[in-house]
Each structure stands twice: as C-alpha cells, then as structure tokens.
Amino acid sequence: MSSSNLEILAYEQSPLGPLCLRRRELLSMPGTVVTEVTLNHEFLMSSLYTESETALARLALEMHPGVDLRVLIGGLGLGHTAAAAIESPRVEEVVVMELLPQVAGWLEQDLLPLSAELKADPRFGVEVGDFFARVAAPPARRFDLILVDIDHAPDNHLDHANLPFYSPEGLASVRDHMAPRGVLAVWSSADSAGFRSALEQSFDEVRVERVTFHNDLVDETVTDWIFLAR
Numbered sequence: 480m481s482s483s484n485l486e487i488l489a490y491e492q493s494p495l496g497p498l499c500l501r502r503r504e505l506l507s508m509p510g511t512v513v514t515e516v517t518l519n520h521e522f523l524m525s526s527l528y529t530e531s532e533t534a535l536a537r538l539a540l541e542m543h544p545g546v547d548l549r550v551l552i553g554g555l556g557l558g559h560t561a562a563a564a565i566e567s568p569r570v571e572e573v574v575v576m577e578l579l580p581q582v583a584g585w586l587e588q589d590l591l592p593l594s595a596e597l598k599a600d601p602r603f604g605v606e607v608g609d610f611f612a613r614v615a616a617p618p619a620r621r622f623d624l625i626l627v628d629i630d631h632a633p634d635n636h637l638d639h640a641n642l643p644f645y646s647p648e649g650l651a652s653v654r655d656h657m658a659p660r661g662v663l664a665v666w667s668s669a670d671s672a673g674f675r676s677a678l679e680q681s682f683d684e685v686r687v688e689r690v691t692f693h694n695d696l697v698d699e700t701v702t703d704w705i706f707l708a709r
Contacts, residue, residue: 488514488590491581495519495637498581500590507696514557514592518637526592529559531666531690531703532628536563538688538705539624539664540570547571549620551656553610553627555582558593560628560666565600573603574622576610578629583607611644614653621658628666633674633706645674650681650708665706674706682708 489500496519505511505527514526524532540548546569552561555577564573577583583605586594597603610629630636633645643649653663663682665674670687678685686707694701 489581489585493518493579493581495579498579500585505696516557524556526557526559527696528692528694528701529557530692531705532556532559533563534688534690534703535560535626535628535664535666535705536567536624538707539626539662540564540567542664542686542707542709543623543660543662545569545623545660548623549658550574550624550626551576551622553614553625554578554629555586555605556628558586558591558597560626561597561603562593564624564626565597565603571602573600575603575605576608576613577605578607578609580607611641614656615643615649618656621656622661623658624662624664625653625657626664626666630667632667632669632704633665633671635669645671645677647677647680650677654681660709663706663708667704667706670704671706678706678708684709 484506485501485503487499487501491498499517502512502514505513516523548570550564550570550573552573552575555575561573561575564570585591586605589595630641636642675687688705688707689702690705691700691702
C-alpha cells in the first residue's frame with residue numbers, strides 16, 4: 480500500500496462514464512484494506528460491507544427447494560454474489576452477465592479480491608453482454624435462479640434503458656427465462672412500492688427482505704432491500 484493509503488488498480492472509460500477500481504487502507508481502521516469501485520466519479524461498491532450482496536444469493540437459495548441449480552446473475556460487481564452462490568453444493572452452474580468488459584477484465588487480471596476463488600471453480604463463468612437485453616429476448620435456456628444487482632434501485636437506474644425490466648411486461652419476459660419453481664431476486668438500496676406491485680402482477684409469491692448493518696465509516700445503520708419472487 481502506498482504512503483497515500485490509496486492505490487488505483489484500474490481507471491478506464493466506459494459507456495456509463497469513468498470506471499475506477501481502487502484499493503485503500505482505511506485510516507479509521509488501520510490494517511483493514513478494502514477494494515472499491517466508483518462509476519462516473521460516484522461511489523458504487525466496496526468489499527468492506529457485503530452482507531446484502533451475499534444475502535441476494537442466500538435468500539434466493541433458501542426460497543428454492545431444488546438441487547443441480549442453474550444460476551444467472553446480472554452484474555459481476557466485486558464477485559460476492561457469485562461467490563455466495565457457488566458456496567452452495569446445490570448449485571450446478573453460475574453464469575454472470577457483465578455489461579462492461581473492463582469489469583470482466585479485472586476478474587481475469589486477478590484484480591478483484593475474489594478473482595482466484597471464482598476462477599478456480601469450474602461451475603463459474605462470465606459472459607460479457609447486456610443482461611437486460613438477454614432477459615427481454617426469447618430464452619435460449621432457462622435458469623432456476625436469476626439474481627440481479629445492477630441498478631441502485633428499481634427507481635434509480637444506472638441507465639434509463641434498464642427501466643422496462645422493472646415493469647409487469649418486463650418481468651413477464653424474465654419469467655420465460657426461468658425453469659419451473661424458479662426464483663428471481665433483485666438487490667436494491669431502497670424499497671419500491673411500484674416494483675413490489677409489478678412483481679405481484681407477474682409472480683405467484685413475492686417477498687421483500689431487509690438487510691441491515693452498521694456502517695462504521697459513517698457511523699450509521701444502513702438498510703438494503705432484496706426483492707424475491709417465485
């Protein structure tokens with residue numbers, strides 16, 4: 480770690496704005512090194528608090544009773560959702576759809592904290608492409624679990640082109656990509672009554688779970704939301 484406590488691992492242009500992967504030692508927690516991502520100069524994610532990213536996979540797995548599960552994940556991030564999925568012996572395959580080739584490249588270059596763990600598991604793979612376009616198109620195959628962690632929230636999108644996914648029509652298309660008893664799980668930083676309603680119009684069973692943790696960096700309690708539908 481440099482004397483400035485900040486190391487820029489990658490800084491690249493993307494269609495969504497400048498994309499930065501950085502690593503730093505927390506001055507408030509000496510010895511604690513975190514990996515962070517910023518997009519368009521705004522903080523996006525950190526390896527320090529990953530409770531809700533892992534809960535996205537864990538809660539979906541708890542909701543599905545089957546084995547030999549095929550999992551599709553929208554968004555690689557720092558890899559914590561994928562890692563939580565492949566921890567389960569009931570999972571046969573994890574396919575991650577990542578829009579940005581730069582992020583997929585970070586994995587291949589071993590820049591992510593979980594790079595080695597993910598790449599070592601033969602059940603795991605990454606495809607570069609648009610997750611939202613994939614689930615809007617006719618399905619080439621079906622999945623038991625579809626996990627989505629791309630936008631900030633159903634009402635706060637990284638790209639306005641993502642909006643149709645959160646509608647009853649978009650969710651009906653997602654159902655076509657799901658095997659019988661399939662589960663959809665969507666991460667969000669906020670609740671959304673509109674998205675709840677859209678899910679209830681499209682699925683037989685809908686649950687919304689809160690994941691709450693204390694963020695010591697800002698000394699406040701943070702709540703993320705997991706929308707689940709079967």
